[in-house]
Every structure is written in C-alpha cells, then in structure tokens.
Amino acid sequence: MNTQPPLNGRAAMVIGGSRGIGAAVVRRLARDGADVGFTYVSAAGAADELVAEVERTGRRALALPVDSADAAALAAAVDVVADRFGRLDVLVNNAALYPVGPIDELTVEEFDRTVAVNVRAPFVAATAAARHMTGGGSIVTIGSLVAERTVFPGYGLYSMSKTALVGLTKGLARDLGGRGIRATLVHPGPTDTDLNPADGPYSDTIRSHTALGRYAGTDEIAATVAHLAGDDGRFITGTSVLVDGGFTI
Template structure:
C-alpha cells in the first residue's frame, strides 16, 4: 500500500482489540493515524507509542462515541493536525450479552448510541472534510447478517443497521469515488471476547475453521479495502468470520 504514505486515517475505538490492530496496520502501511478512545488513556498512549516507535505518525483523542460533540471534535482535530482525512474506520462498538427480556432500556440505549448513532455522527462529520477517492470502512459483525447466538438480539439489530447504512451511503458517494464498505468479523480473540471466555465454545462450534480469528486478520481486510486495489468495491459487506456464516 505505497499510496497510503500520504493518507490520513481516523480509527474510532482504536485503543484496544480490533481497533488497535487496525490502527497499527494502517500506520505500518504508511498512513498517519488518529485514534479515539473513551476510557483507558494508557492503552491509547501505548498504541500511539508503538506506531511512533516504528516510524509512524499517530495521536489519540478522548471521545466517547455517545457524545456527538466529542466525536465531531475528534474529526476536526484529526484534520487540523494532519491537514486532511482520507480514511474513516468506524470501529467503536459494544455488546452487552444477555437475553433481550433481561436487557434494560439503558443498556439498549447504550448499544444503539455507540453502534449505530456514533457511526452516523462520525461519518457525517468526516464527509465535510474527506477527499474524493476516500474510504469509509464500518466494522459491523457477522451477526448483523445471520443471527445464531442467543443473547445478542439488540447488538445484532444495530449491526444489521450498519450493514444497510453502508449500502445506502455507497449509493450517495459514488460520484465522489468515495467507497463505503462494511467489514463483518466473526469471533475474534480480544479482551472483550476472549477465545478462552465463557461465550467461546458456542461461537467456536459455529465456525468452519474451529478457531477464533486474530485481530491482524481483520486489520488485513481493512487495509485492503483502504487501498487503491479496492477502488471498485463499495456497498459491500465483507465477512471475516472463519466460516461462521457459511
């Protein structure tokens, strides 16, 4: 991705897990990277330090995905710091595994506000600055397309919304050669969904490969979609799930 050397990327929720992996991969490919985080300043600083130690450019911004003003300010700071914005990765998200009947209204609001409202806000703010030929990459979920896991009804609904937002927005931005794609991970080994966790066995049983995925495997697909090689891919829902939805 030599063309990434002049690109600027913003990765929401980039302090840990999949987001951190994406930020590091884009930086390794040559992009200047801004990341947002809600809590865990030390983790965010660690991601920035690793990128900088490898010769890259990065900085972290505290911005809760539920706070519209903070999200918009993060986009503005990215542009003010790096001078442009070429790639937005809407990665910030959350899940609260429990039966829908037992889910509180506050929990429903939180999942909706982070997983879909936050995506809409960040995207709207980014489009004011994004160059033609830019990339909007949403991190959805394989359960947004095919739901087989009890306890994730509200979460899957928000990821299904991300899927349809991706398809709809791609229709609007084609004239600017801005692509909009949705990466749909399956079970990925992170601190929020560890391969040795309580929810691991039923997820493993649904994969064809009989293993959890790695953060780097999601980041590799994001890097491809961000590249010039993927210029003719838009409105796509690209699943990296070890065959969960096969």
C-alpha cells in the same frame, strides 16, 4: 517497481482504536504508511503506548479521549484529526457496545445507549469525515457476524444495532460515490480479543461453528480493513465483507 507503502502520505482515523480490533487496525494502517488518529474512552495507558508504537514506525499518531455517545465531541474529534494531519482519507468506525441478555430484560436506557454508540456514532463520524475527504476516500465500519446469523440467545439488541449498519453503509456508498468516497462494512467472526478470548469459557462451542475451527487474530480483521481502505479496494463499495472463518455458512 513501486516500493512505497500502499497508504503512504494519507491520513486515517479509527473510532475506538486503543485495544482489540481497533488497535490492530491502527497498527496496520500505520504500517501501510498512514498517519493515524484514534479515539478511546478509558484506556489512556494503552492509548499512549499505541501512539508511541506508531511513532516509532515514523508515522504520526494522535489519541483523543472521546465517548462515542457524545455526537458533538465525536464530530469535533474528526475535525481535530483532519486539521492535525492536513487531510483525511480513511475513517474506520470500530467503537461499539456489546449488550448481551434476554431481550425482555434489557432496558430502554440500554437500548438508547447501544444505538447511540453502535449506530448513531458511525453516522456522525462518517458525515463529519466526508466533509474532509477530497478526491476520494474510504469509510470502513466494523459490524458483526450476528448481523448475518444470530446463533446464540441474548444477542437481539446487539444484532439489531449491527444490522442497521448494513443500511447505513449502502446509503453512504450511494450518496458519496459521486465524490469517489467508498463505504464498506466488515463483519468479523469470532476474534481473539480481551472481550472474546480464544480460550474463554464458551470458546470451544463458538469455535465449533466455524468451518476453519478457530478464532481469527485481530491482525486478520485489520488486513481486510486495510485492503478496503487502500487503492486495491477502489472498486468495492456499498457491500458487507464477512471475515468469519465460515461461521455463517
């Protein structure tokens, strides 16, 4: 009987990993046996605490302050993690901006920065990571249910940026599949985070749109990411997985 954790001996990187879904993914990948590097923008205290938490499990961790809008810095961070751990097997793209407002009131500057972080950064990180992935690998990007169903007004720019990831994921899967590298997209539904708390002012309305009548925990999103990152997901690529409690049905 194999008692080794499913990602034992592997190395992962999470872009945007200091809080919320990203932090849950870091914890889950470490629990599954991976050494994990992750980026953050401003939450240095939370990042340090997460590093210490991972290291207490016996895995290695590395936190890097990187603005995902800085393409050169992001690519360099991927190289640093691969060099530190001696390999890179899993990349999780999680960092994102969350612009909300009437489409005719959003500025070109907001558009450009949203695309830089939500679309360009996953492309930059994925192409940088792929150069280090030998003998297979997994690239998992965090999208959003709004790419499938935009229920509320004000989400036009955010929805556009997350919908673009569908095409990027398909392209990565096709181009990298010959090397055994898989690319998938996870669309979370309402998830209890500091940006979208399950007890927030609109939570009852949001919850009512789900078939299960509740928000997801961040660990539930992380569980799907871990499945796609590991060998149990080795025949899944180029597709989007909804983890939305039935929001889009």
